[in-house]
Every structure is written in structure tokens, then in C-alpha cells.
Amino acid sequence: xxxxxLVEGLLSGNRRALARAITYVENDYPESKEIMKRIFTKTGxxxxxxLTGFPGVxxxxxxxxxxxxxxxxGKKVGIVAIDPGSPFTxxxxxxxxxxxxxxxxxxxxxxxxxxxxxxxxxxxxxxxLAAKTGDVVRLLDAFGFDVILVETVGAGQSEVDxxxxxxxxxxxxxxxxxxxxxxxxxxxxEIGDIYVxxxxxxxxxxxxxxxxxxxxxxxxxxxxxxxxxxxxxxARVASGEFFERRKGWNPPVVKTVADKGEGxxxxxxxxxxxxxxxxxxxxxxxxRRERMKRELFEIVTDDxxxxxxxxxxxxxxxxxxxxxxxxxxTAAERIVEEVLKxxxxx
Amino acid sequence: xxxKIRVLVAKVGLDGHDRGAKVLARxxxxxxFEVIYTGLHRTPQEVAMAAVDEDVDVVGISLHSGxxxxxxxxxxxxxxxxxxxxxxxxxxxxxxxxxxxxxxxKKMGVDEVFIPGTPISEIVEFIKIKLPEKRKKNES
Ligand SMILES: Nc1nc2c(ncn2[C@@H]2O[C@H](COP(=O)(O)OP(=O)(O)O)[C@@H](O)[C@H]2O)c(=O)[nH]1
Ligand SMILES: [Mg+2]
Numbered sequence: 001x002x003x004x005x006l007v008e009g010l011l012s013g014n015r016r017a018l019a020r021a022i023t024y025v026e027n028d029y030p031e032s033k034e035i036m037k038r039i040f041t042k043t044g045x046x047x048x049x050x051l052t053g054f055p056g057v058x059x060x061x062x063x064x065x066x067x068x069x070x071x072x073x074g075k076k077v078g079i080v081a082i083d084p085g086s087p088f089t090x091x092x093x094x095x096x097x098x099x100x101x102x103x104x105x106x107x108x109x110x111x112x113x114x115x116x117x118x119x120x121x122x123x124x125x126x127x128x129l130a131a132k133t134g135d136v137v138r139l140l141d142a143f144g145f146d147v148i149l150v151e152t153v154g155a156g157q158s159e160v161d162x163x164x165x166x167x168x169x170x171x172x173x174x175x176x177x178x179x180x181x182x183x184x185x186x187x188x189x190e191i192g193d194i195y196v197x198x199x200x201x202x203x204x205x206x207x208x209x210x211x212x213x214x215x216x217x218x219x220x221x222x223x224x225x226x227x228x229x230x231x232x233x234x235a236r237v238a239s240g241e242f243f244e245r246r247k248g249w250n251p252p253v254v255k256t257v258a259d260k261g262e263g264x265x266x267x268x269x270x271x272x273x274x275x276x277x278x279x280x281x282x283x284x285x286x287x288r289r290e291r292m293k294r295e296l297f298e299i300v301t302d303d304x305x306x307x308x309x310x311x312x313x314x315x316x317x318x319x320x321x322x323x324x325x326x327x328x329x330t331a332a333e334r335i336v337e338e339v340l341k342x343x344x345x346x
Numbered sequence: 347x348x349x350k351i352r353v354l355v356a357k358v359g360l361d362g363h364d365r366g367a368k369v370l371a372r373x374x375x376x377x378x379f380e381v382i383y384t385g386l387h388r389t390p391q392e393v394a395m396a397a398v399d400e401d402v403d404v405v406g407i408s409l410h411s412g413x414x415x416x417x418x419x420x421x422x423x424x425x426x427x428x429x430x431x432x433x434x435x436x437x438x439x440x441x442x443x444x445x446x447x448x449x450x451x452k453k454m455g456v457d458e459v460f461i462p463g464t465p466i467s468e469i470v471e472f473i474k475i476k477l478p479e480k481r482k483k484n485e486s
Contacts, residue, residue, distance in 0.1 A: 014429065015398060015399060015428065015429060016398055016428070016429030016430060018399075019398055019399050019400070019401040020401055022401065023349075023401045027349045027350075085380065086375075089375070089376055089377070089378045090350060090378040091374070091375040091376055091377060091378045091379055091380065091381070092375060092380045092381065093371055093372060093375040093381050093383065094380060094381060094382045094383075095382075095383055097382055097383075097384065097396065097400075098383055098384060098385035099385075108389075108392065110388070110389075110391075110392035110395060110396060111389075111391045111392055111395050116399055117396075117399060117400075118399060118400060119380075119382050119400060121350070121380050123350075
């Protein structure tokens with residue numbers, strides 16, 4: 001399909017075009033940049049909700065039941081579910097979709113035109129997301145979904161990338177998730193806007209809930225001390241990013257039994273409440289501003305490096321560096337100068 | 347980088363065992379494919395919409411209920427109805443299928459039928475060779 005056709009199809013509600021556009025973007029086809037350019041002004045309306053947490057805590061089950069709940073509330077729901085892919089074989093088993101069933105079997109989610117579910121492989125990437133997750137979410141946004149749910153890999157490592165994509169981050173836990181210090185290490189206490197204790201039908205949910213509420217009630221100083229004790233992501237904690245991000249918002253803790261649909265309405269309420277709060281306080285612009293700045297700088301960096309490779313004889317400079325004939329700072333200055341000059345010439 | 351081949355492994359209809367489908371899914375993953383598994387008891391509509399939305403290259407339908415002649419063409423027709431193009435994909439069927447029915451299924455647009463006992467490596471080879479062949483034929 002041509003870019004024109006894809007973009008027009010996508011913007012006029014053609015699922016096939018959306019599906020194909022995602023494939024192009026996910027695989028970084030040459031057309032993907034053009035697609036993103038053309039749809040960008042149509043994005044920015046959806047509420048992007050991330051779900052993260054250790055494997056098996058019930059993220060996919062929650063995604064399904066939340067999808068059903070938001071559909072009941074008249075919202076269209078797009079889903080991106082990421083599973084780990086092997087960097088060695090390139091293969092992946094994408095098993096989140098198989099949980100896509102609601103409580104009401106008369107309204108199957110799989111064929112609901114108001115739902116679009118896409119499975120993605122992380123392709124060995126760390127951080128919990130696939131490389132192009134952000135752009136795939138934008139395609140769903142442009143298509144017109146009101147809520148976009150993003151399920152991270154859930155490999156139990158630090159999966160803080162979700163905050164680069166989501167407006168609302170939901171951290172999912174269950175009783176006996178593992179020792180508490182481990183949890184703190186994974187950055188989990190920093191990133192959540194909402195915390196879920198799923199599998200509340202198993203014993204011990206209250207204990208996790210109490211512990212979470214305690215941890216979330218601590219002031220900045222105590223958290224810094226704790227994070228030093230536990231070697232958490234110290235730089236970010238020390239920079240105050242932890243507190244700054246959530247500013248004024250006390251993350252609620254919601255107990256759920258996802259496979260029975262219990263607590264789902266409360267969770268959906270909390271998610272909507274957070275969105276409302278962010279809009280009212282301007283927090284949403286603040287977060288989006290930070291994200292856009294990071295993204296812009298990343299793209300500019302890539303573009304400049306491309307220019308350096310095209311327009312300068314950086315290879316010679318590297319040789320001089322190897323022979324200690326020039327220092328890297330002077331070398332960089334010269335290269336930047338050279339790039340700028342090449343721009344003047346056109 | 348070459349595009350990863352995406353495979354939908356689907357269980358259609360009433361039969362209740364999916365060990366074979368799960369083993370197949372894992373083997374395909376280990377062979378470098380991106381595999382989406384549907385779980386049990388999917389309807390032809392559900393499988394078709396998943397195939398379109400997930401933009402898969404291969405649809406593998408596993409069924410042991412004996413209803414293959416009724417269900418498989420439905421999957422293919424719904425893929426078309428939802429805007430997908432079965433001529434760009436491989437449609438594979440696995441299960442206990444009588445020889446006469448295999449001929450019948452192939453007339454309906456199935457690329458290959460694999461009966462129990464087929465080494466899975468054969469399925470992998472089939473996909474790797476036939477997918478590009480079919481696409482080329484479809485383009486010309
Ligand atoms: N007992 C219990 N099991 C649950 C609950 N929610 C999900 N599960 C089960 O936990 C397993 C893992 O769920 P899944 O959603 O795939 O977890 P994910 O890996 O975080 O996506 C599945 O067998 C679910 O049926 C719950 O609230 N209680
Ligand atoms: Mg999952």
C-alpha cells in the first residue's frame with residue numbers, strides 16, 4: 001500500500017490501513033517517517049494508559065476487563081501489548097491477546113469494532129517497551145481511540161520507559177510479588193500514578209496494600225534515604241523527579257480480582273480521575289512538554305549525526321584522535337563548524 | 347533488517363485440547379517467528395479479525411472437531427470481509443483431516459494441511475519457502 005492510501009485509510013477508520021501502518025512503523029520501513037509526519041496533527045486526543053508489573057501479576061487480564069469497562073462507558077479502546085522477544089533467534093511468543101475476554105460473553109471483545117488489539121515484540125530491547133511503541137500509540141490515537149492501553153513486557157526488570165509514553169501509569173502488583181527491596185529497585189515506587197493489588201482473592205493483599213500506602217506516604221527525604229539503602233535509581237530520586245512528576249497527586253491503591261471482574265470499575269474510575277486531575281492542573285501539558293523535548297532532541301541528534309556522516313570527513317578526524325594528535329573537544333567543535341558551513345552552502 | 351514473519355496460531359471451534367497448538371507456537375517462536383496464540387474456542391470471525399489487526403503473514407488454524415470444511419472457509423471469507431487479503435498470507439490447517447477433505451480445503455484457498463505427526467520443522471520450512479513464493483505470484 002502507498003503512504004497516501006494508508007494515511008487516508010487510517011484517518012477514515014479503515015482498520016486494515018491502521019494494521020498495515022503499524023507494521024510499517026514497527027519495522028521502520030522507509031515510508032514510516034512520512035506516515036508519522038502526516039498523522040501527527042491528528043493525535044493528542046487519546047488518554048494513554050500504561051500497565052506495568054512483574055510477569056504473571058495479571059496485567060493482560062486487567063487490560064481485557066478494563067477494555068470491557070471502558071467500552072461500557074462508551075469509549076473506543078486501542079491496545080498495544082508487548083511481550084519479550086529474543087535478541088538471538090528474533091522470535092517471540094505474543095500471548096497477551098489470549099486473555100482478551102470480558103465478563104459478558106454475549107459481547108465478545110475480539111470482534112468489537114470499537115476495540116483494536118495489537119501485539120508487539122520487544123525484540124530484545126530493555127526498558128519494557130518495543131522501540132516504536134510511542135509511534136504505534138500515535139497511530140491508534142490518530143485513528144480515533146479514546147483510551148489506549150499499553151501493556152509492558154513485564155520482565156521484572158526496570159521498566160520505567162512506560163512513563164515516556166503513557167499519561168497515566170498503572171503499576172500492578174499481587175500478594176507475594178517478591179521482596180520489597182527488589183520492588184523498590186525496579187523503580188516501581190517512582191513511576192506509578194495508580195497502584196493495583198491484583199489477585200486480592202489470594203491471601204496477603206492487605207499486607208501489600210498497607211506497605212504500598214506507607215511507602216507512598218513518605219516524604220521526599222525519607223524516600224531518598226530509603227533509596228540509598230536499596231540502591232534504587234538514585235539519580236532520578238535525588239533530582240526530585242519522583243515527586244515532581246506526581247505533584248500533588250496521591251496515587252490511589254486499588255484492589256482487584258481481575259479474572260472475576262472485581263474492582264475493575266473502581267480502577268477505571270481512578271484512571272479517569274487521574275486524567276481529569278492532570279488536565280485541570282496542567283500536569284498533562286507539563287509531562288507532554290518534557291516528553292516532546294526529549295523526543296525532539298533525540299531526533300535532532302540523529303539528524304545531526306547523519307549530517308556529520310554525510311558532510312564531514314569524520315573518519316580522518318577519528319584517525320587523528322586515535323593518534324592523539326587532536327583532543328575530542330576540539331575535534332567536535334571543528335566537526336560542528338564543518339556541518340554548519342555545509343548548510344550555508346546549501 | 348528483514349521483516350519478522352508474524353504467525354497467528356488459532357484454535358477454532360469446540361474441541362478442547364490445545365497442547366499441539368501450544369507446542370507448535372513455541373517451536374515457531376524458537377525458529378525466529380513472532381507468534382500470536384489465540385487460546386481455545388475462537389470463532390471464525392474472531393480469528394479473521396485478529397489476522398487482519400495483527401497484520402500476520404501466516405494464519406495457522408488448528409482444529410480437531412471434524413468441522414474443518416465448515417469453519418476454515420469461513421475464516422478465509424471473513425479475512426476478506428474485514429479488508430484483509432488471504433492471497434498475501436499463507437493459510438495453514440492442522441488436524442486429523444481425511445485425504446479427500448485435504449483436496450477440498452486446498453480448493454478453498456488453504457495452502458497446506460498438516461496432519462498429526464508432521465515434524466514441526468517441516469512446517470517451518472514450508473513457511474520460509476512458500477510465503478515469498480506466494481507473495482511474488484500475487485504481485486505479478
Ligand atoms: N487468582 C487470581 N488469578 C488471576 C487474577 N488475575 C489474573 N489471574 C491469573 O493470573 C495468570 C496471569 O495473568 P496475566 O493476565 O496473563 O498476567 P500478566 O503476565 O501480568 O499479563 C493467569 O492465569 C490469570 O488467569 C486474579 O485476580 N486472581
Ligand atoms: Mg501479559
